[in-house]
Amino acid sequence: MKLMTERVQLEILGSEDADLMLDYFLDNRSHLSQWEPIRESDFYTLKHWQWQNSENLEQVSKGTGYRFAILDHDRSEVMGVCNFTGLSRGAFQACFLGYSMAERFQNMGYMTEALEAGIEFMFAELKLHRIMANYIPDNVRSAAVLKKLGFEEEGRARSYLKINGHWQDHILTSKINPEQP
Numbered sequence: 001m002k003l004m005t006e007r008v009q010l011e012i013l014g015s016e017d018a019d020l021m022l023d024y025f026l027d028n029r030s031h032l033s034q035w036e037p038i039r040e041s042d043f044y045t046l047k048h049w050q051w052q053n054s055e056n057l058e059q060v061s062k063g064t065g066y067r068f069a070i071l072d073h074d075r076s077e078v079m080g081v082c083n084f085t086g087l088s089r090g091a092f093q094a095c096f097l098g099y100s101m102a103e104r105f106q107n108m109g110y111m112t113e114a115l116e117a118g119i120e121f122m123f124a125e126l127k128l129h130r131i132m133a134n135y136i137p138d139n140v141r142s143a144a145v146l147k148k149l150g151f152e153e154e155g156r157a158r159s160y161l162k163i164n165g166h167w168q169d170h171i172l173t174s175k176i177n178p179e180q181p
Helices: 015-027 029-033 046-062 110-125 140-148
Strands: 002-004 008-011 065-072 078-088 094-101 130-135 152-163 166-176
Touching: 002 110, 008 110, 015 029, 015 046, 015 065, 015 078, 046 065, 065 110, 078 110, 094 110, 110 130, 110 140, 130 140, 130 152
Parallel strands: 094 130
Antiparallel strands: 002 008, 008 065, 065 078, 078 094, 130 166, 152 166
């Protein structure tokens, strides 16, 4: 599955592309550590990413998650990731959004461009009603991206996720499908 924008493409990668994901996380290990859980050493192995990419495709087939790699158009490297996970149907019709961008591609508008395409897919194609995204209060870049995309703040969750070894508060936001007010 691929979504194309002017400068990037979003793609659910298969196990044959495990090296692309491994390179992304190895190259950005220090940069991402302040925003992610502490990773076990096997996270940084080709075997893990072969398994994870296969699992990602399985989630798509079940309709429970869409974990996109953000790639340049020639697919030479992963620039970032955007994950729509925990899809819930029934009365809720919602999912969670998580994302990260390689340090060297920050402040160039790539994340906003990629997330616009991903959100459009989730709303227009999958007909979800709500997308929720949460961020650590001092992550001003993430806050700015979400605001630009039309996410609205809904509150603050104390001690929400264990990030970089510490329980962190998070600002809770969401975006409602404009076609389903």
